[in-house]
Amino acid sequence: MAESATQEIAAGYTTEGAALELGCVLVDGAVDPAARVRIPFATLNRHGLVAGATGTGKTKTLQGIAEQLSTAGVPVLLADVKGDLSGMARPGEPNAKIEERAKDTGDDWAPTAFPVEFLSLGGGSGAIPIRATLTQFGPILLSKVLDLNETQESTLGLIFHWADQQALPLLDTKDLRAVIQHLTSDEGKADLKGIGGVSPATAGVILRALVNLEAQGGDDFFGEPELDPADLLRVVDGKGVVTLVELADQAANPRLFSTFLMWLLAELYEDLPEAGDLDKPKLVFFFDEAHLLFSTRRRRSWSASSRR
Ligand SMILES: Nc1ncnc2c1ncn2[C@@H]1O[C@H](COP(=O)(O)OP(=O)(O)O)[C@@H](O)[C@H]1O
Numbered sequence: 001m002a003e004s005a006t007q008e009i010a011a012g013y014t015t016e017g018a019a020l021e022l023g024c025v026l027v028d029g030a031v032d033p034a035a036r037v038r039i040p041f042a043t044l045n046r047h048g049l050v051a052g053a054t055g056t057g058k059t060k061t062l063q064g065i066a067e068q069l070s071t072a073g074v075p076v077l078l079a080d081v082k083g084d085l086s087g088m089a090r091p092g093e094p095n096a097k098i099e100e101r102a103k104d105t106g107d108d109w110a111p112t113a114f115p116v117e118f119l120s121l122g123g124g125s126g127a128i129p130i131r132a133t134l135t136q137f138g139p140i141l142l143s144k145v146l147d148l149n150e151t152q153e154s155t156l157g158l159i160f161h162w163a164d165q166q167a168l169p170l171l172d173t174k175d176l177r178a179v180i181q182h183l184t185s186d187e188g189k190a191d192l193k194g195i196g197g198v199s200p201a202t203a204g205v206i207l208r209a210l211v212n213l214e215a216q217g218g219d220d221f222f223g224e225p226e227l228d229p230a231d232l233l234r235v236v237d238g239k240g241v242v243t244l245v246e247l248a249d250q251a252a253n254p255r256l257f258s259t260f261l262m263w264l265l266a267e268l269y270e271d272l273p274e275a276g277d278l279d280k281p282k283l284v285f286f287f288d289e290a291h292l293l294f295s296t297r298r299r300r301s302w303s304a305s306s307r308r
């Protein structure tokens with residue numbers, strides 16, 4: 001009975017070509033090393049979901065997948081909210097549990113270090129700071145960070161558009177603050193009128209939200225030099241670079257963190273050409289603790305084309 005169930009499950013995972021190994025089928029506490037569970041590299045351009053209760057091995061699963069991708073020369077980006085994955089930079093310490101699993105699954109586990117790059121929003125704790133200019137980020141994503149309503153969001157869009165027409169660069173929050181302060185000042189009245197549909201009161205609300213963001217340190221993230229998405233696509237000594245994006249210093253502002261990740265995805269979507277089906281992906285994104293990053297409560301459309 002157990003035998004046939006094992007074979008039935010394993011049959012669902014027979015694949016051709018290079019594949020990453022998730023582990024083996026376990027039925028009634030018995031591991032069958034012959035019944036391998038694998039995912040072909042060629043199908044990793046699909047979306048995947050790892051679900052389970054706390055402590056059931058989701059993060060370890062992500063780590064295992066990320067390590068095998070790196071070994072296969074595929075760069076990966078991991079949003080590491082809890083800092084669980086920083087150990088990938090150093091070889092692991094063997095222990096009885098790991099050795100037992102390696103034996104059960106017929107795995108040739110060896111402690112391995114991976115080329116890890118630490119990024120963090122606005123910097124901190126020795127990580128490389130990541131930044132985007134406000135113009136690059138765009139009014140729609142900034143509205144999400146500032147928690148603006150629809151009216152305020154469209155007002156912000158008009159203000160960005162006006163600054164663009166005046167050839168005023170919006171690199172950081174100071175630049176935007178100066179523009180809104182001008183538009184809501186006596187000298188700026190005529191300009192504000194010229195934009196049309198922008199009330200001074202709404203502009204004032206946006207200004208306050210912006211000042212709040214600055215007070216929380218959110219301004220560190222906006223400015224130059226801007227992150228070059230090509231940096232995420234590097235391969236070192238044949239191993240794909242593992243980019244760990246840390247939240248630690250931004251724990252108070254998960255909205256900024258999740259919006260940043262949306263921005264990064266949109267940038268990559270815009271920069272990278274459609275490649276069709278490949279033998280293996282060019283970059284794989286992981287969002288651990290995704291429920292902290294993405295709220296399902298408020299839905300908005302996030303297409304790359306609509307963000308400017
Ligand atoms: N396949 C496995 N076999 C044995 N122990 C595991 C396995 N996967 C994870 N663990 C252990 O279980 C614990 C929780 O794993 P973790 O990946 O952090 O869970 P989650 O992210 O789902 O909360 C860790 O101590 C980890 O070493």
Ligand SMILES: [Mg+2]
Nearest residue numbers: 058059060084
């Ligand atoms: Mg976890």
